[in-house]
Amino acid sequence: MTQRDEGYIPQQRHPPSDVDRWLASIWNPTKLDPEYGECPDCGRKEIEFRVWRLRDGTIKKYKDCPDCIAKHDAEREAEEKAERSADMPRRRRSARIGTGIPPRFMQKDFSNFDRGRSKEIDVAFDLCWQYAEEYPIGKKVEGYRSLYIYSEQSWGVGKTHLSCAIAHRILDRWQDIDTACPRVRWVSEPQLFSKIEASFNYTWEDKQILPNKDDIINDLINTDLLILDDVGKEKRQDPRFVQRTLFAIINGRYDRDYPMVITANLSPSLLKGHLGAGGTDEASYDRILEMTERQRIVMDGQSYRRYSEGT
Numbered sequence: 371m372t373q374r375d376e377g378y379i380p381q382q383r384h385p386p387s388d389v390d391r392w393l394a395s396i397w398n399p400t401k402l403d404p405e406y407g408e409c410p411d412c413g414r415k416e417i418e419f420r421v422w423r424l425r426d427g428t429i430k431k432y433k434d435c436p437d438c439i440a441k442h443d444a445e446r447e448a449e450e451k452a453e454r455s456a457d458m459p460r461r462r463r464s465a466r467i468g469t470g471i472p473p474r475f476m477q478k479d480f481s482n483f484d485r486g487r488s489k490e491i492d493v494a495f496d497l498c499w500q501y502a503e504e505y506p507i508g509k510k511v512e513g514y515r516s517l518y519i520y521s522e523q524s525w526g527v528g529k530t531h532l533s534c535a536i537a538h539r540i541l542d543r544w545q546d547i548d549t550a551c552p553r554v555r556w557v558s559e560p561q562l563f564s565k566i567e568a569s570f571n572y573t574w575e576d577k578q579i580l581p582n583k584d585d586i587i588n589d590l591i592n593t594d595l596l597i598l599d600d601v602g603k604e605k606r607q608d609p610r611f612v613q614r615t616l617f618a619i620i621n622g623r624y625d626r627d628y629p630m631v632i633t634a635n636l637s638p639s640l641l642k643g644h645l646g647a648g649g650t651d652e653a654s655y656d657r658i659l660e661m662t663e664r665q666r667i668v669m670d671g672q673s674y675r676r677y678s679e680g681t
C-alpha cells in the first residue's frame with residue numbers, strides 16, 4: 371500500500387508554486403466597506419454590494435438584490451414543482467385503483483355514458499356531473515352534500531356507471547400536486563359483505579396483514595367520500611348483520627358530516643325495510659333521509675322524478 375492511499379499529504383514545497391499563490395489568493399479575502407448602486411440585472415435602485423479584496427489585489431463585488439433573489443427562488447420553486455408534477459399521472463392512477471372500483475368499471479366515466487335515452491336519465495347525468503364538479507378538492511369535505519340515486523323498476527339504467535364516473539371525475543379534477551389527493555372509496559354492498567365474510571375465514575397469517583371487519587368498516591367511515599353502490603341488491607342470510615354493519619358506516623359518516631353517494635334499486639320506502647326500520651331501529655334510514663334531503667334522484671328508463679321533499 372502506498373503512502374497516498376493512507377491519506378498522506380505531501381509537505382508544502384518552497385518556494386510556493388503558481389497553484390499555491392492562486393489558492394492563497396482565494397483564501398483569506400478581506401472584507402471592504404459595502405457599496406450601493408443599481409442592480410445590473412433588474413435595475414432596482416440602491417442595492418447593496420458586498421465587496422471583497424482577494425490576496426492578489428483583485429476586487430470582487432457580490433450584489434445583494436432582494437428582487438433578483440426572490441425571482442431566483444420563485445423560478446427554482448416552479449422547477450421543483452414541475453418535477454414533482456411529472457409524477458401526477460402515476461399518483462392519479464394509483465388513487466383510482468385505491469378507490470376500489472372494479473377493473474370492469476375503470477373506464478366508466480362521464481365521457482362514455484350513454485346519454486340521450488331519456489330526458490330523465492340526462493337530468494340525472496347532469497346532477498351527478500355537477501356533484502363531481504362542485505366536490506371540494508383540497509378543502510374540508512365536512513358538510514358537502516350526499517346523493518341518493520335510485521331506480522324503482524328499471525335495471526341497467528346506469529346508476530353504477532354514474533357512481534363510478536363521479537369518482538373518476540373527482541380524481542381528474544385533482545391537478546395540483548401540493549393539494550392532498552381526494553380520498554374516494556367505491557364499494558358495492560354485495561362486494562362489501564363478501565369482503566367482510568372472507569375476513570372471517572382468514573388464517574392466522576392472513577389476519578396479521580389483511581384488514582379485518584373493523585378495518586374495512588373504519589376505512590369506509592373515514593374516507594373523504596364514500597360511494598356505496600347497489601344497496602339492497604341481494605337478500606342475505608343474516609339481515610341483522612347487514613343492518614348493523616350498514617348502520618355503523620352510515621352513522622359514522624353522519625356523525626362526521628362526511629358525504630356519501632348511495633345507489634339503490636330501492637325507493638326510500640323499500641330502503642327502510644332493508645335497513646331494518648319498522649321497529650324502533652330506524653336510525654340508518656333516518657340518517658340517509660337527512661343526509662340526502664334535497665338530493666334524491668329517481669332514475670328510471672321511462673320516468674324521472676327528483677324529490678325535494680321527504681317520501
Ligand SMILES: [Zn+2]
Pocket residue numbers: 409410411412413414435436437438
Ligand atoms: Zn436585481
